[in-house]
Amino acid sequence: xxxxxxxxxxxxxxxxxxxxxxxxxxxxxxxxxxxxxxxxxxxxxxxxxxxxxxxxxxxxxxxxxxxxxxxxxxxxxxxxxxxxxxxxxxxxxxxxxxxxxxxxxxxxxxxxxxxxxxxxxxxxxxxxxxxxxxxxxxxxxxxxxxxxxxxxxxxxxxxxxxxxxxxxxxxxxxxxxxxxxxxxxxxxxxxxxxxxxxxxxxxxxxxxxxxxxxxxxxxxxxxxxxxxxxxxxxxxxxxxxxxxxxxxxxxxxxxxxxxxxxxxxxxxxxxxxxxxxxxxx
Amino acid sequence: xxxxxxxxxxxxxxxxxxxxxxxxxxxxxxxxxxxxxxxxxxxxxxxxxxxxxxxxxxxxxxxxxxxxxxxxxxxxxxxxxxxxxxxxxxxxxxxxxxxxxxxxxxxxxxxxxxxxxxxxxxxxxxxxxxxxxxxxxxxxxxxxxxxxxxxxxxxxxxxxxxxxxxxxxxxxxxxxxxxxxxxxxxxxxxxxxxxxxxxxxxxxxxxxxxxxxxxxxxxxxxxxxxxxxxxxxxxxxxxxxxxxxxxxxxxxxxxxxxxxxxxxxxxxxxxxxxxxxxxxxxxxxxxxxxxx
Numbered sequence: 001x002x003x004x005x006x007x008x009x010x011x012x013x014x015x016x017x018x019x020x021x022x023x024x025x026x027x028x029x030x031x032x033x034x035x036x037x038x039x040x041x042x043x044x045x046x047x048x049x050x051x052x053x054x055x056x057x058x059x060x061x062x063x064x065x066x067x068x069x070x071x072x073x074x075x076x077x078x079x080x081x082x083x084x085x086x087x088x089x090x091x092x093x094x095x096x097x098x099x100x101x102x103x104x105x106x107x108x109x110x111x112x113x114x115x116x117x118x119x120x121x122x123x124x125x126x127x128x129x130x131x132x133x134x135x136x137x138x139x140x141x142x143x144x145x146x147x148x149x150x151x152x153x154x155x156x157x158x159x160x161x162x163x164x165x166x167x168x169x170x171x172x173x174x175x176x177x178x179x180x181x182x183x184x185x186x187x188x189x190x191x192x193x194x195x196x197x198x199x200x201x202x203x204x205x206x207x208x209x210x211x212x213x214x215x216x217x218x219x220x221x222x223x224x225x226x227x228x229x230x231x232x233x234x235x236x237x238x239x240x241x242x243x244x245x246x247x248x249x250x251x252x253x254x255x256x257x258x259x260x261x262x263x264x265x266x267x268x269x270x271x272x273x274x275x276x277x278x279x280x281x
Numbered sequence: 282x283x284x285x286x287x288x289x290x291x292x293x294x295x296x297x298x299x300x301x302x303x304x305x306x307x308x309x310x311x312x313x314x315x316x317x318x319x320x321x322x323x324x325x326x327x328x329x330x331x332x333x334x335x336x337x338x339x340x341x342x343x344x345x346x347x348x349x350x351x352x353x354x355x356x357x358x359x360x361x362x363x364x365x366x367x368x369x370x371x372x373x374x375x376x377x378x379x380x381x382x383x384x385x386x387x388x389x390x391x392x393x394x395x396x397x398x399x400x401x402x403x404x405x406x407x408x409x410x411x412x413x414x415x416x417x418x419x420x421x422x423x424x425x426x427x428x429x430x431x432x433x434x435x436x437x438x439x440x441x442x443x444x445x446x447x448x449x450x451x452x453x454x455x456x457x458x459x460x461x462x463x464x465x466x467x468x469x470x471x472x473x474x475x476x477x478x479x480x481x482x483x484x485x486x487x488x489x490x491x492x493x494x495x496x497x498x499x500x501x502x503x504x505x506x507x508x509x510x511x512x513x514x515x516x517x518x519x520x521x522x523x524x525x526x527x528x529x530x531x532x533x534x535x536x537x538x539x540x541x542x543x544x545x546x547x548x549x550x551x552x553x554x555x556x557x558x559x560x561x562x563x564x565x566x567x568x569x570x571x572x573x
Contacts, residue, residue, distance in 0.1 A: 055387050066379040070368055129366030133427065136330045136362075137383040138355040144383070274334075 060147075067151040075120075076155065079113045083163050091167065106163070106180055107187065110156055111216050114188045117152045118195035119209040121145070126203070142270045145196060153188040160184040186255050191216065193265040200272050282343050282357075282434045282465055283308055284329070289338035291324050291489075299324040301489040302338070311461030313476035313497070314469040315562065316486035322469045323363060325486065326439045329467065330360045342435060356385075359428030363439040365420060369413035373404055373423055376412055377430065384431045398426040402456065418449030425456060436460060437467045442475050454479050477558035485562075487569060497558055504556035504564045507544055511551035512536045526567050528560050542567065 021038060086109055090102065122145075125131045135141055160181060194215065199208040284307040291300040299321045316322050327333040328340060331351050340347040342354045368376055377395045386394060399405045402422040407415070412423065421441060428436050438457065442450045458479045460466050470476060476483055477497055485493040485500070493500055508528075512535055513521075521527045521539055528540045540554070541547055542564040556564075 059382065059387055062378070062382050066371070066375070066382070069370060125366075128368070129362070129364040130368065131366070132327075132330075132332060132362040132364075133360070133366060133380065134383065135332055136355065136358065136360040137380065138352055138385055139383045140352070 063147055064151050064154070067148050068155065075116055079116070079159055080162070082113070083109065083159060084166070087163055087167060103180055106160070107183065108220060110160055110184050110188060111191050112213065113159065114152065114156050114191040115195050115209055115212045115216065117156070118149070118192040119199060119205050119212060121148055121152075121192075121196055122199045123203060123205040123208060127205075141273050142266070145269070145273075146266070149189060149192045149196065152192055153185055156188040157181060157185040182255065186258050190258055190262050190265070193262050193269065197265055197269045197272070200269065283341075284343075284435065284465060284467075285339075285341045286325075286329075287339045287341075289325070289328060289335045289340060291321075291328060291333065292336045299489055300328070300335070303486075303489070303491055305484060305491060305494065307465055307467060307482070309461075309463070309465055310481040311457060311466045311468060311479050313480035313483040314467060314486060315471070315473065315476055315483055317471060317566070320486045321489040322471075322486055323439060324489075326362075326437055326467070326469050329437055330358060331355060356431070357434040359430070359433035359436040361421075361424040361428045361436075361438040361441055363443070365424040367412045367420060367423065370411065372409050372411050373399065373415070373426075374408040376423065377427055380427045381430045386431055394430055394432075398429045401429065402426045418445050418453070421445060421449070421453060422456075425453075425460075429460075433464070435465045435467070437469075439469045440471070441468065442470065442472055450475075473559045473562050485565065487566075492569065493565065500565075501556055501558055501561045504542060504561035506553060507564060508540070508542050508554050508556040508560045509547055509551040510538055510540050510554045511548045513539055513548070526563060528563050 019041075086105070090105055122131070125134065134144060137144075164180065191212075195208060195212040198211050198215070199205070202208040202211055284305070286303050286305040289300050289303040289305075290298075292298050303321075303325060314322055314325065324333065328335050328347075329342075331347055331354060334348075343357055345353045347354055368379070371379065374395060377398065378391065381391045381395055396405070399408050402425055404419065404422055404426065407419070412420065415423065425436075425438070425441070428438070441457070442453055445453060454475060457466055457468060461479070461481075468475065468480065480497055482495070483493075483497050483500065484491050515537065517539065518530060518537060521530075521541065526542050528542060530540070531538050540560070541551075542556075542560050
């Protein structure tokens with residue numbers, strides 16, 4: 001209640017500067033008083049916006065911290081160790097000289113990590129009987145799941161950043177290292193959403209993991225042309241709008257398409273979760 | 282504040298009819314929902330907490346329709362489920378902080394409310410201990426503490442005293458009674474004693490239907506003149522234990538004392554005693570069994 005009242009008040013304050021400006025136009029002779037009241041309104045709005053932003057940031061940070069503590073345990077340490085073992089082997093075999101190969105391995109590795117993390121989201125809550133408590137809160141199921149997915153994606157992004165910084169510092173690996181971060185965070189979100197959707201069918205973490213890896217395997221081996229690495233090197237061109245060499249616009253277009261796909265997956269997932277009486281019985 | 286259920290029906294996809302036209306009106310105070318296992322209590326609780334959608338019928342809580350304004354209802358709802366899950370790696374304070382966050386309580390308000398509910402359930406001293414080190418009773422108190430966050434007008438507790446030792450059970454009942462002073466507390470249980478000791482109103486759910494709705498006193502009155510006690514031998518016990526109208530057996534200096542509910546005296550030596558809720562409940566189930 002308090003929250004909605006505050007949001008309403010913030011929206012109302014948005015109109016104050018507009019009202020002051022309108023007043024200034026209508027009564028140009030009373031300039032000084034109008035300017036003072038206009039500045040006061042803008043100042044009030046700024047303070048309110050800053051306070052609201054700080055509160056929201058603290059709120060999301062709070063949720064991020066607790067979600068991380070619940071889900072990033074043994075798997076997180078294994079992922080870090082695995083990353084260094086995996087990429088260390090690649091570098092020892094001198095494959096890092098071929099950036100494309102490096103990018104592809106990077107993509108495959110972080111997809112597997114995301115599946116391993118996301119496969120536990122709903123099944124673990126269900127096994128611990130915390131699902132009923134969480135879903136009876138005023139926060140919607142959709143918001144809760146999106147928040148958990150974002151948390152996991154951000155952690156996978158940090159892991160990728162760690163790997164890239166490490167290998168850029170100690171090896172000759174450079175090409176596409178920054179672009180891969182964009183790929184990893186967006187692809188992680190998509191892989192996470194697919195995995196959570198699969199978990200609503202499979203209901204058990206291990207089964208979810210296996211089915212998700214199978215789906216990702218199909219994608220890697222038979223639909224590689226639709227993968228982000230292929231699109232990075234051979235973007236689906238929709239016109240030379242941006243810089244010709246970077247093809248940044250094409251890459252962004254590819255990511256926007258991915259977000260639309262994530263939207264469809266999440267929409268179907270939330271529809272399913274609304275009807276899942278099975279989860280409690 | 283009022284909860285109104287009209288013709289609530291729930292049929293699961295496998296064809297199991299858990300609720301068959303439940304009509305209920307619940308007002309402020311402690312309300313007990315009694316029924317044997319499988320009667321549909323948990324399904325009704327999950328519909329009241331909006332975790333499940335009824336197949337048919339309407340649910341109105343505090344003037345809001347559950348289908349049209351679920352978020353408004355969730356804001357005034359606190360829920361302690363039958364199987365209370367927790368995050369073992371969090372401390373009691375962190376757990377409440379997390380759930381308070383999900384309830385949309387922010388900043389200092391959240392901190393103050395967490396402290397308030399912790400002291401209310403007398404867990405202030407162990408607030409920094411991890412939940413995995415808590416006993417069953419302490420975990421139940423954490424459960425009720427999280428249900429109290431945001432000062433809800435409706436609290437729903439499903440089988441809250443199951444698995445608690447007698448002392449914890451009494452403490453918990455007292456806590457629920459205190460809570461019921463200024464809000465609706467719906468207590469679902471198959472432990473008759475819990476309802477007898479605390480509730481001002483009750484309903485009896487059987488096979489997905491409400492069979493009785495009123496005060497525990499009026500329910501007990503129906504068993505007046507039909508509750509008997511008599512002394513017998515161990516042979517009698519063999520015979521009586523096969524019958525479902527036997528309420529209890531105890532042994533004292535005079536021998537084995539049997540307590541049964543029956544329309545007429547089961548033995549010549551039997552004497553009428555004052556019935557309690559458990560007697561009335563057994564009598565009711567017996568009547569339903571014969572009616573079926």
